[in-house]
Amino acid sequence: MSSVIEDIMTRKIFNSRGEETLEIDIVTTAGFGRASAPAGASKGKAEVVPYPEGGVDEAIKKAEELIVPELIGMDANEQEEIDILLHEIDGTKDFRNVGGNTAFAVSLATAEAAATSYDMPLFQHLAGYLANELPYPLGNVLGGGKHALGKAPDIQEYLVIPLKAPTFSDAAKANILVHQKVGSSLKKADKTFTGGRGDEGAWAPNMKNEEALEIVVKACEEVSRELGVECRAGLDMAASTLWKQKEKCYVYTRDGIKRDSGEQLDFVLHLVEDYNLAYVEDPFHEEDYESFAELTKKVKKCLICGDDLFVTNRERLIRGIKVCAANSIIIKANQVGTLTDAWETTKMAKKTRYIPVVSHRSGETSDAHIAHLAVAFSCPVIKTGVLHGERVVKINELIRIEETLGNRAEMSIFDL
Numbered sequence: 432m433s434s435v436i437e438d439i440m441t442r443k444i445f446n447s448r449g450e451e452t453l454e455i456d457i458v459t460t461a462g463f464g465r466a467s468a469p470a471g472a473s474k475g476k477a478e479v480v481p482y483p484e485g486g487v488d489e490a491i492k493k494a495e496e497l498i499v500p501e502l503i504g505m506d507a508n509e510q511e512e513i514d515i516l517l518h519e520i521d522g523t524k525d526f527r528n529v530g531g532n533t534a535f536a537v538s539l540a541t542a543e544a545a546a547t548s549y550d551m552p553l554f555q556h557l558a559g560y561l562a563n564e565l566p567y568p569l570g571n572v573l574g575g576g577k578h579a580l581g582k583a584p585d586i587q588e589y590l591v592i593p594l595k596a597p598t599f600s601d602a603a604k605a606n607i608l609v610h611q612k613v614g615s616s617l618k619k620a621d622k623t624f625t626g627g628r629g630d631e632g633a634w635a636p637n638m639k640n641e642e643a644l645e646i647v648v649k650a651c652e653e654v655s656r657e658l659g660v661e662c663r664a665g666l667d668m669a670a671s672t673l674w675k676q677k678e679k680c681y682v683y684t685r686d687g688i689k690r691d692s693g694e695q696l697d698f699v700l701h702l703v704e705d706y707n708l709a710y711v712e713d714p715f716h717e718e719d720y721e722s723f724a725e726l727t728k729k730v731k732k733c734l735i736c737g738d739d740l741f742v743t744n745r746e747r748l749i750r751g752i753k754v755c756a757a758n759s760i761i762i763k764a765n766q767v768g769t770l771t772d773a774w775e776t777t778k779m780a781k782k783t784r785y786i787p788v789v790s791h792r793s794g795e796t797s798d799a800h801i802a803h804l805a806v807a808f809s810c811p812v813i814k815t816g817v818l819h820g821e822r823v824v825k826i827n828e829l830i831r832i833e834e835t836l837g838n839r840a841e842m843s844i845f846d847l
Contacts, residue, residue, distance in 0.1 A: 433461035434508040434548035436541075439499045441491045446470055446794040447821040448630060451487045454796075455494070455536040457544040459507050464544030468532035468765055470794035472577040472630060475671070475717050475739035477747060478766045479531030490530040497529060498537060507545035514538050514771035526768045535765040539800055542770055552835060553800065557807035563839045565599040565829060566805040567592055569665065569710065569788065570606035570817035572613050572650070573643055574633040575685070576669050577793075582637040583629070585683045588667035589647045592709050592812065594847065596660045598840070599833045603826050605660045610634075610817045612650035620646065630793040632819035639686050641702075648706050665710030666702065670695070671739045674716035681716075692722050699726060703733050709847060712736040712761065723756035732847050734759040734786055734812075742766045745776045752783050759786040762810065770804075777808045786845055790814040795821040802828035811843035 440456040444467060454467040470481065482490045497520050505513060517537060521528045546556035554562055569592045576587030591609045596602035610633075617624050617636045629635040636643065644664065651662040673681040680689045690698055692715070699714045710733065715722040717739035727735045736759035741747045743766040751757055760780045764773035780787045789805040791814060802825045805813040813829070816822025833840045 432506060434459045434506050434545050436502050436505050436507050436544070439502060441494050441499075443487050443491060444796065446796050447819065448794040450794055452794075452796065453487055453490055453494075453530075453532055453536050455540040457507065457537070457540040459544045459548045462507070462544045462546070462548030464507070464540040464542065464547065466536045466539035466543060466800060467796040467798045468536045469792035469796055469798070470532075471763075472793040475742040475766065477717070477744060478742045479525045479534075479768045480527040481532045481765070482530040483528060490533045493529045494533050494537070498533070502537070507541045507548060510538075510542055510545065511771050513541050514769035517769055531768040532765055534768040538769040538771070539764065543800065552832065553803035554806040554832060557803070558809070562806055562809065563836050564806065564809050564841055564843045565833055565836075566789065566810050566813040566843055567594060567596065568599070568602050568606055568826060568829075569812050569814040570610065571631045571633040571667075572606070572610045572817055573647055574629045574631065574635055575643075577672055580635070581627070582685065583635045584638060584640045584643045585673060585685045586640050586643070586666055587669035587672070588631075588633065588712075589643055590665035590667065590710060590814075591647065591651055591662055592665060594661040594663060594709065596842065599829050599842065601658070601660065602842070603830065605654055605658055605662055606817045608654045608658070609647075609650045609662055612653055613647055616646045616650060631791075631816045632822055633817070640683060644702065644706055663709035664706060665708055665712070665734075667712040667738070668699070668714045669739070670713050671716045692719065696722055696726055700729060703730050708733055710734045710736060710759075713738050713740065720751055720754050720756040723751070724754045727755055727758055734788075734847065736761060736786075736788060738763075738790070741776075743773055743776050745772070745779055748776055748779055748785070752785070757785070759788060761790045761814070762787050762804075762808065763790050763792060764804070765792070773804075774808065777810070781809070786811055788812040788814050791816060791822065791825065797821055797824050799824045799828035801825055802832060805829070806832055809843070811845040
């Protein structure tokens, strides 16, 4: 059988922040798969544990001792069976034994090895020949918070999404143009700006939160007129990083302002309405389902997205669904450990009309698999940066997928 696993190799590599991470190679009779694990700067408390005690070295040791012997001889085509086995080998609810990143890299490398065994692109192997929808790219053009240093804004990401772009290539071009215009505007607004950028290639200026948003929105409007594409701004507020539990408030250090939960709700509503935002991620801390629900009820034509709130966890999503908290969910497979777990959460989201957004992480590798996952999972949006090689590799892979699909390629359709 061409997809039988014959060999597995593990190694330590570096991500875009220069941090150590894990890479897995899986060799089958007729195929090969390679996957590496990214890392987040602002992590949700309910995510799986990325590595066991001892870090990447211990993860590699446990992979070689516990996982490799079990997987040799198995069929890489049996994705769900292998992912269940990874849970059984680990024996904990949060992968603290072998590490969630270990499970993620093994799971994803297995999927690619199976795909190449049958000479298929990964998205077709996972979803079949009918998969043909491309996502809209949600790109980070300006940022602060944990993604930047110095006197940057408190809000972690200022984003752009080019809605109704006719092709993925056109959408990617629009995001790049917005990024360029934001850079030019920052140089005019602040003569001391030296072009500093954060983890994801987004500009990191010395600027207050709303001042930065005004510049991004203006750039979106200019590109919309120039290209005839509806570019709209969005935010990832990463509010768990702003929330101070003892004080029961969100602390905006850059602006010198503290907001309780009600004031935070009013502030976010003001931003959505006055700046015509298309997307707001994590506007409240990761346990405040009630405020998420209240905001979702009050906004129109805007995705309210949970990342730290849900951490790609099906049970946390179900909890959110019960109270109508958010209307969108970030999908990061390494938050739950395996491809099967991520797919189960995505299916639940789609069933309940939550918009799934496949996403990169701030500490990325040159792995391009999430481009394939976005198409395979039929996710309307992919959050994957605008510039920097580790982001562009995902964008370029989607351009190749669009080329592979040819006349069958369509941009996703979702109501916003």
